[in-house]
Amino acid sequence: MFKILRKEVLTPQTKLFVVEAPLIATKVEPGQFVVLRIDEKGERIPLTVADFDREKGTLTLIFQEVGKTTYHLGTLNEGDAILDLVGPLGRPSEIENFGKVACVGGGIGIAPVYPIARALKAAGNEVISIIGARSKDLLILEKEMAEVSHEIYVTTDDGSYGKKAFVTQELERLIKEGYRFAFAIGIGPVPMMKAFALVTTRYAIPAKVSLNPIMVDGTGMCGVCRVSVSGVTRFACVDGPEFDASEVDFDLLTARQRIYCEEERQSLERYQQSKCGGCERE
Amino acid sequence: MNEERAKPKVSPKREPMTRQDPHVRRHNFEEVALGYTEEQAVREAQRCLSCKKKPCVSGCPVEIEIPEFVKFIAERRFQEAIDKIHEKNSLPAICGRVCPQEDQCEKMCILGKKWEPLAIGRLERFVADYEMRKGEINIPKLPTPTGKKVAVVGSGPAGLTLAGDLAKMGHHVVIFEALHAPGGVLVYGIPEFRLPKEIVRKEVEYIKKLGVEVVTNFVVGKTRTIEELLRDGFDAVFVGAGAGLPYFMNIPGENLNGVYSANEFLTRSNLMKAYLFPEYDTPIKVGRRVAVVGGGNVAMDSARTAMRLGGEEVYCVYRRSRAEMPAREEEIENALEEGMILKELTNPVRIIGDENGWVREIECIKMKLGEPDSSGRRRPVPIEGSEFRLGVDVVVIAIGQGPNPLIPSTTPGLKTTKWGNIIAEEQTGATSLEGVFAGGDIVTGAATVILAMGAGRRAARAIDEYLRKK
Numbered sequence A: 001m002f003k004i005l006r007k008e009v010l011t012p013q014t015k016l017f018v019v020e021a022p023l024i025a026t027k028v029e030p031g032q033f034v035v036l037r038i039d040e041k042g043e044r045i046p047l048t049v050a051d052f053d054r055e056k057g058t059l060t061l062i063f064q065e066v067g068k069t070t071y072h073l074g075t076l077n078e079g080d081a082i083l084d085l086v087g088p089l090g091r092p093s094e095i096e097n098f099g100k101v102a103c104v105g106g107g108i109g110i111a112p113v114y115p116i117a118r119a120l121k122a123a124g125n126e127v128i129s130i131i132g133a134r135s136k137d138l139l140i141l142e143k144e145m146a147e148v149s150h151e152i153y154v155t156t157d158d159g160s161y162g163k164k165a166f167v168t169q170e171l172e173r174l175i176k177e178g179y180r181f182a183f184a185i186g187i188g189p190v191p192m193m194k195a196f197a198l199v200t201t202r203y204a205i206p207a208k209v210s211l212n213p214i215m216v217d218g219t220g221m222c223g224v225c226r227v228s229v230s231g232v233t234r235f236a237c238v239d240g241p242e243f244d245a246s247e248v249d250f251d252l253l254t255a256r257q258r259i260y261c262e263e264e265r266q267s268l269e270r271y272q273q274s275k276c277g278g279c280e281r282e
Numbered sequence B: 001m002n003e004e005r006a007k008p009k010v011s012p013k014r015e016p017m018t019r020q021d022p023h024v025r026r027h028n029f030e031e032v033a034l035g036y037t038e039e040q041a042v043r044e045a046q047r048c049l050s051c052k053k054k055p056c057v058s059g060c061p062v063e064i065e066i067p068e069f070v071k072f073i074a075e076r077r078f079q080e081a082i083d084k085i086h087e088k089n090s091l092p093a094i095c096g097r098v099c100p101q102e103d104q105c106e107k108m109c110i111l112g113k114k115w116e117p118l119a120i121g122r123l124e125r126f127v128a129d130y131e132m133r134k135g136e137i138n139i140p141k142l143p144t145p146t147g148k149k150v151a152v153v154g155s156g157p158a159g160l161t162l163a164g165d166l167a168k169m170g171h172h173v174v175i176f177e178a179l180h181a182p183g184g185v186l187v188y189g190i191p192e193f194r195l196p197k198e199i200v201r202k203e204v205e206y207i208k209k210l211g212v213e214v215v216t217n218f219v220v221g222k223t224r225t226i227e228e229l230l231r232d233g234f235d236a237v238f239v240g241a242g243a244g245l246p247y248f249m250n251i252p253g254e255n256l257n258g259v260y261s262a263n264e265f266l267t268r269s270n271l272m273k274a275y276l277f278p279e280y281d282t283p284i285k286v287g288r289r290v291a292v293v294g295g296g297n298v299a300m301d302s303a304r305t306a307m308r309l310g311g312e313e314v315y316c317v318y319r320r321s322r323a324e325m326p327a328r329e330e331e332i333e334n335a336l337e338e339g340m341i342l343k344e345l346t347n348p349v350r351i352i353g354d355e356n357g358w359v360r361e362i363e364c365i366k367m368k369l370g371e372p373d374s375s376g377r378r379r380p381v382p383i384e385g386s387e388f389r390l391g392v393d394v395v396v397i398a399i400g401q402g403p404n405p406l407i408p409s410t411t412p413g414l415k416t417t418k419w420g421n422i423i424a425e426e427q428t429g430a431t432s433l434e435g436v437f438a439g440g441d442i443v444t445g446a447a448t449v450i451l452a453m454g455a456g457r458r459a460a461r462a463i464d465e466y467l468r469k470k
């Protein structure tokens, strides 16, 4: 069992947990993820590690409530425990001193960008961060990202905060203004990463994206996480999750993320009904 | 011959085992074969000729004293029968169900020359179940602890057998398992209807009672590497990580939605209990029409699972002919009885999807058998122009599994074959690294439960020797 030591509500739909997992905390590096299962009947889902504290033996996980499992997870509180947590999985990000780097995070994708940005800064890079969300109340980790960046730019789709733009438009603006990025990392919803790949390819910037296909085991055993990278099938859980942005088939990723749309909806409805049933009895 | 004269009244036919009706079982996940009653077991045991030369024993990879345990059954001394088996086999309830006896002990049985061979597997299962039903399983007296610690990677049959043996020799054993439940293929691969998970759970309980620690959610190579385990104070490491990497065919359309590896399909259903969705959270796509590609046990398990999940037309697409199918004969028969449609001498060439990326059809080509290949089986060759399509919603690729590169790639100095299997001495499991042993599917490639157990047993002996010298 893995105990939740701290819970924070970042936005109405985004929660942060600090979880006790000393073994994983000693080994995890930026870019890696864990797979968790809440309880005996739960499914296994991957979550990227948003932060870790080796001394305290803790991991920070940030997740958005989108389906049954993440909603259920969001109802857990400090003191509760998660049944299974395994990791660290996937390859760590390649951290080098590139020079000037762009760290681009969209929505919940800001969470995995954060430890990478921090590590890039520690490695001596000049970190230019661009983070964005649909609207002001959905923006997370602005303060934390500011701390690990030399410059930070914030956007929202609706203009309720920062600049009204997409993060990728902001990235392109900076490039046009003369920023010479030696490396860029972009994590967020698939359409954002697809746009990020277009921009970085257009300006020939070496760039990585972190892919989030459906996973089960997270160790290369089932193959559900297969993605196509420069025409070759790879398993994101062991060969990734980061790949060269210009080589990823994002349309395939989008299609494969939708495999269980129907079942996920059914599961969520059933869960919400059971919860409402509970309210009525009270 | 003395042997043939001994019991003139031997029945030529073996005692049949009751199985669930195919029409019923096609729709449930309960065990198909129901096992012998005491009367049936005794009657079958009486068919044994107690041959002096014991050809059956030579066919058994772990050399169970077959005529001896069978004689105990004939005499209704069931506890003694199971104790006899336990001397050589630590997982009899599992082996009695899934071993390919028809290629092992039963293949060598003298009775089989003229009649049906003795049903050795069913008898093994009977006494193992007898003991489980009784509840208390005898825990042997353990020797004084040696103070030595052994780490075991993987909790499949190789790891479990080795752990049990080493614990009985007084060593402290910790099994590290990547998944959340121990058992390896026995829990994530082989379905409930063939091997109830309760049996695996009990076998694992038994091993724990011997003092073995089982740590789940621990990926060796990621959570800790083998080097680190040795530094952490383990005196030896055994790698029984299995053949867990699914192979795909590399044909167009394999990444379409609705195409599964058998590993994924079976893991969702068995380990994650997707057949109980939405009560359990893990979903699975069933499909009305399903094509399973391959002809081994994994393919049969996938096809039979697909039928139970509601598949109406379930095809098995296999490139050679039925005679070459590597699956156990019994399982092929079971699958056919349940309604699986066999498309033999047929090979998929591509999978065709719709505009949303979902599988719609699988295009196949007819094959004929040519010259024998290196495995001695006749090589299938395509018949030009014989392409045809099957309309399907789900495709399960069950053409084999290889070794997962995770451990070799994180263990410098650990030698592997060009296919990625760990190189280990057959008799000892010793690898290129001192103190590191390996056995089971990770060494041999996908094989059988009993061979993995045999490797675990031999490595346990070698590790014991190594630790005593150390």
Ligand SMILES: Cc1cc2nc3c(=O)[nH]c(=O)nc-3n(C[C@H](O)[C@H](O)[C@H](O)COP(=O)(O)OP(=O)(O)OC[C@H]3O[C@@H](n4cnc5c(N)ncnc54)[C@H](O)[C@@H]3O)c2cc1C
Binding pocket: B098, B099, B100, B153, B154, B155, B156, B157, B158, B159, B176, B177, B178, B179, B183, B184, B185, B186, B189, B190, B191, B218, B219, B220, B221, B240, B241, B242, B243, B244, B266, B297, B298, B301, B328, B404, B406, B407, B439, B440, B441, B442, B446, B447, B448, B449, B450, B452
């Ligand atoms: C669907 C299916 C049906 C089968 N049917 C039969 C049958 O009827 N009869 C028969 O005899 N054989 C059958 N087999 C084959 C048989 O199950 C295998 O040969 C046998 O299980 C191999 O045992 P093993 O201990 O080597 O590995 P496995 O059973 O594969 O166990 C390996 C374990 O190691 C774990 N592991 C892997 N890597 C790591 C790591 N890095 N860290 C920690 N843990 C790790 C895995 O999660 C797994 O639990 C079948 C196989 C399948 C897939």
Ligand code: SF4
Binding pocket: B047, B048, B049, B050, B051, B054, B055, B056, B057, B066, B067, B070, B108, B109, B110, B111, B118, B120
């Ligand atoms: S070969 Fe057959 S008949 Fe002879 S001892 Fe073995 S099981 Fe009995």
Ligand code: FES
Binding pocket: A214, A215, A216, A217, A218, A219, A220, A221, A222, A223, A224, A225, A226, A235, A236, A237, A238
């Ligand atoms: S999640 Fe199963 S292979 Fe990647």
